[in-house]
Amino acid sequence: MEVTGQEARFRAMFAEEAEGRLATLSELLLELERNGDDQELLSSVFREAHTLKGAAAVVGLADVLRVAHAMEEVLEGLRRRHRTATPATVDALLGAVDGMRELVPAVLTGDDRAAQADRLVAALHDPPAETPP
Numbered sequence: 001m002e003v004t005g006q007e008a009r010f011r012a013m014f015a016e017e018a019e020g021r022l023a024t025l026s027e028l029l030l031e032l033e034r035n036g037d038d039q040e041l042l043s044s045v046f047r048e049a050h051t052l053k054g055a056a057a058v059v060g061l062a063d064v065l066r067v068a069h070a071m072e073e074v075l076e077g078l079r080r081r082h083r084t085a086t087p088a089t090v091d092a093l094l095g096a097v098d099g100m101r102e103l104v105p106a107v108l109t110g111d112d113r114a115a116q117a118d119r120l121v122a123a124l125h126d127p128p129a130e131t132p133p
Contacts, residue, residue, distance in 0.1 A: 007059075011108050014059045018104045021052045025097045029090055036078075036085025045093075046075040052100075061107050063117035064100060070124040071096050096120050 028045045035041055053068035071093060077083040099120040106113050 010059050014055050014061070015104060015108055017055055018052060018064070018100070021048050021055075022097050022101055022104075024048050025052075026094065029094050029097065032085055032093075033087065033090045036090070039079065042075060042079045042085075046072065046079060049075055061104075063107055063113050064104055066117050067096055067100055067103065067120045067124075070121040074124050092123050096124055 025045065025048045028041065028048065032038070032041055032045060049068050049071040053065055053072060056062075056064035056068055074083070074089065074093060078085055078089070083089065099116065103113050103116055103120070106116075
């Protein structure tokens, strides 16, 4: 599929925005690891993931959208207190952010990264169990 000039500009804008949002998400998630019950912080993390998801939808990056949506689901569970911000949960979220740092540039160049996105989504939905100290 050939990308038009306007689509190329949108994708370049998305790449720049995604880079900034992913950096912010990393910072916020590290803070969440320390303050997992901070509802304002959780809302900030959720907004970043939600905005990234929306931007991915606008430029048609389905794999990025799926991972961001899975992040949203985990974060919504934390916000509603259906789950807690355990180290494993935060690590899964950070893993998704790191994975998207690789995923975004690859899909922008047309690489098929559906399997990578599937792995990231699965890790978010089923993080490893906590091991007792």
